[in-house]
Amino acid sequence: MDLTPLLTASDAKIVVLLLDGLGGYADAHGGTELEDADTPNLDALAEEGSSGLAEIVGPGITPGSGPGHLALFGYDPLEFELGRGALSAAGLDVELRAGDVAARANLCTLDEAGNITDRRAGRIPSPEAAPLVDRIQEQVKLDGAELTIRHEREHRAMVMLRGRGLDPRISDTDPQQTGVPPLVPEPLHPSAMRAAGLFAELERQAREILAGERANGILLRGFDTHEEVPSFAHRYGLNAAAIAVYPMYRGISRLLGMDVLRRPEGLADQAALLREAWGDYDYFFVHHKATDAAGEDGDREAKIAAIEAVDRIVPEVMALNPDVVMVTGDHATPPQMSAHSWHPVPVLLWSERGGRDGVGRFGEGFARSGMLGRRRMSEMMPILLACAGRLKKYGA
């Protein structure tokens, strides 16, 4: 529902501690990583607060990072969308405007016949890849469109075209297999013919520019344009700050209009940044990536350690006297699957007015009997606002 008619002022401060990919599942070998982690500080918050389980997009649906964060911020991910291109652009501090077309670009290796031998150019190291991307930026000439190509990491780059009459409805050029040439970008709609032609020309020139290198071609996917998403400030009246290390999460926060604070070094620095900025904002999004990375690596022990690292900064956060604290994930990343998954994510809500439910530990199995119950993640945002005294009564 539209909360804007109910919004009211408050000086309560909300902190969201987001452990990326926090959720997991128990199996014959043990509990979830969170259940088995040693988290005395999070358990104390659970004891004083309430718990629940959240599904992010819907039952059985595995969310990407975009939908996962939109839901966290109270945007129904079936209603709002952030494409891969938009996410990449945002993460690289490239401003994507209405009418621009962005895509993910991978450096790849082609053989003499033009067939792909490696879709990631042997995961070419960043120091080697960055100058190749710069060369494309300098040398490609396109008729009537301005090119921006930025190196991300290893074989990954983001490409954007700005010009008149561009439409992102274009098919991927990455065939998702080796032994075949890159696909020609095809317009999926008549109005995308011009953009498809420009991207085809970009790909051709890039091949010339990179000739002789081990990364001697590019693959394009996820063509995307700027989509207007209503800002966090507009929807909730919150002055929000994002404290995140990784580009994508900084980018998502920026797309929603949050202030993105200087790039922190890690958890301790994130806590320090939170303290520094405490007087300036009323909503803080603190993003921790290591849980997801460990899950993706299939490393259960590393995921447990990443959870315990967050537990150790909890006292510093609580020393700031926040009014509302939520600790949760944007999706599950079970080490058993080495990937994102659909499993529900535990949610911990701590607030003077949030209620306490007697659930004394933070974890999936404990949370299922908590007062928050099982719900869609996007439902948590109004509860945070309510706990912060930011929502008026509905109806007389």
Place this chain on the structure above:
Amino acid sequence: MDLTPLLTASDAKIVVLLLDGLGGYADAHGGTELEDADTPNLDALAEEGSSGLAEIVGPGITPGSGPGHLALFGYDPLEFELGRGALSAAGLDVELRAGDVAARANLCTLDEAGNITDRRAGRIPSPEAAPLVDRIQEQVKLDGAELTIRHEREHRAMVMLRGRGLDPRISDTDPQQTGVPPLVPEPLHPSAMRAAGLFAELERQAREILAGERANGILLRGFDTHEEVPSFAHRYGLNAAAIAVYPMYRGISRLLGMDVLRRPEGLADQAALLREAWGDYDYFFVHHKATDAAGEDGDREAKIAAIEAVDRIVPEVMALNPDVVMVTGDHATPPQMSAHSWHPVPVLLWSERGGRDGVGRFGEGFARSGMLGRRRMSEMMPILLACAGRLKKYGA
């Protein structure tokens, strides 16, 4: 949500063991039938899997067999509909085409004044009823419409008219009481006038044809036409087989485009059929009727026995090494009510990736603390697909 953009291939096999009318409720006299049944094999699955409770249509809503099975198969029963006529036709292997109008027909007994004395003609035995229905099929002549009438069992038959300009919006002729004459079929919409007239004429001729028999009239209800329901294969990319004894469930499965295997003799034969067909399909729907029949008869002990009979074939099912198993019901049929009811139905999900929740027994009271929580039955289908590795990530 539309799952088709997320579908991906997998060779995982899904088995759904459906105990018709499984759900029940505890009262002063004891637990539910499932709670009180001795089910060591189902309990072992619960121990290794997760449990929950499902509402079929909505809170307080008692589902018929059509909505119950649609929900089981992931079709929101408030969005999709299978009428009684369509179900009957499908169960009798009669193809109902767009424009046809079908209805349920009951043989009844009329007195000399034309008033109903028995709405089921004394539950006339099938060997006596079938020739009467055949006689109607042979002798009725309708102007511009083709009649198909098929005997089902005892007093029950299915009638279908095929012709131009037929509309099923017609009122029932069964007054649901004795001592009054059958009602005249009334058009509920102007475009149904022709069909209503044809069914009135059919009823008149049937009375002439059956004169002197103890079943000497027919009552019509549930006028219905063919509704296009998207196929199971289209929605989920599954190659599905139905293993069911009773016509209605065979019919529903056929309406959704499943392969309906030869009619089995009973549970042991259903297990044998499952084994025979194991290599040919990736989704198996195994339907067990006895639980519902016992509930309808108000026979608690028989319902417990019917549950225990399913428990005994569980080892045979598990010996096939399925990847995903769900055990549940399509609605509750509490013996205390001798009827379908609205009570939530227990759900058991067993799968390598489904998670285990420590709920060690299968039953309503145990399931309420399970990880699946309480949800709509139609939400289980995406979870089964996810566990089978058949759904890609949503969003970047």
